[in-house]
Amino acid sequence: DAGVIQSPRHEVTEMGQEVTLRCKPISGHNSLFWYRQTMMRGLELLIYFNNNVPIDDSGMPEDRFSAKMPNASFSTLKIQPSEPRDSAVYFCASSFGAVWYEQYFGPGTRLTVT
Amino acid sequence: AQSVAQPEDQVNVAEGNPLTVKCTYSVSGNPYLFWYVQYPNRGLQFLLKYITGDNLVKGSYGFEAEFNKSQTSFHLKKPSALVSDSALYFCAVRDIRQGTYKYIFGTGTRLKVLA
Numbered sequence: 001d002a003g004v005i006q007s008p009r010h011e012v013t014e015m016g017q018e019v020t021l022r023c024k025p026i027s028g029h030n031s032l033f034w035y036r037q038t039m040m041r042g043l044e045l046l047i048y049f050n051n052n053v054p055i056d057d058s059g060m061p062e063d064r065f066s067a068k069m070p071n072a073s074f075s076t077l078k079i080q081p082s083e084p085r086d087s088a089v090y091f092c093a094s095s096f097g098a099v100w101y102e103q104y105f106g107p108g109t110r111l112t113v114t
Numbered sequence: 115a116q117s118v119a120q121p122e123d124q125v126n127v128a129e130g131n132p133l134t135v136k137c138t139y140s141v142s143g144n145p146y147l148f149w150y151v152q153y154p155n156r157g158l159q160f161l162l163k164y165i166t167g168d169n170l171v172k173g174s175y176g177f178e179a180e181f182n183k184s185q186t187s188f189h190l191k192k193p194s195a196l197v198s199d200s201a202l203y204f205c206a207v208r209d210i211r212q213g214t215y216k217y218i219f220g221t222g223t224r225l226k227v228l229a
Contacts, residue, residue: 004157031215033216033217042219042221043158043204045216045217045219048215048216050215055215055216056214091157091158097215099146099208099210099215100146100163100165100208102160102163103148103150103158103217104160105150106157107156107157108156108157
């Protein structure tokens with residue numbers, strides 16, 4: 001298995017532009033998580049899907065952030081408009097839904113907003 | 115509230131010495147506990163987990179963790195540290211309150227193994 005796939009790996013954009021991050025979970029996993037990691041705030045859960053349905057989006061910073069999971073093999077995280085404080089590494093992770101399963105993380109997307 | 119705490123921001127240990135990275139938890143109900151490691155510029159990697167059963171759990175790369183219910187702790191251990199073990203380590207608990215199965219991560223502990 002190729003593991004969790006994220007694209008792009010690096011993204012540099014200007015303030016105000018739209019940014020779309022993509023994730024392909026491990027085949028068969030039915031839970032998907034988006035995280036953000038910064039030095040200041042550490043690892044933050046943004047949103048969590050189960051069976052393609054958003055279960056908990058309480059970590060989404062504000063309305064500029066949105067996430068979708070149109071099918072079991074694809075998810076996007078969109079920031080519109082982007083701001084310099086959105087600069088971070090964004091991770092996608094997937095898991096089986098049962099409570100005893102671990103998560104598998106993708107390599108992350110390093111976003112820089114200038 | 116469900117939570118985990120990693121009281122040490124950084125742990126330094128000499129190569130060949132035993133290492134311990136501490137984690138304490140607060141959950142209602144049975145805890146589902148996990149350890150992850152993050153190497154520079156990489157995603158988190160699963161090391162081991164405690165679900166039920168033996169209090170000593172063995173995982174990848176020679177790591178193990180001891181579940182202690184009375185002390186609500188789940189410390190990560192390794193008998194002999196390697197320089198290559200230097201990384202950021204996260205403890206996590208699965209939040210099993212009704213309607214949410216999200217993971218709650220600690221703030222991370224940076225392990226530095228000195229040659």
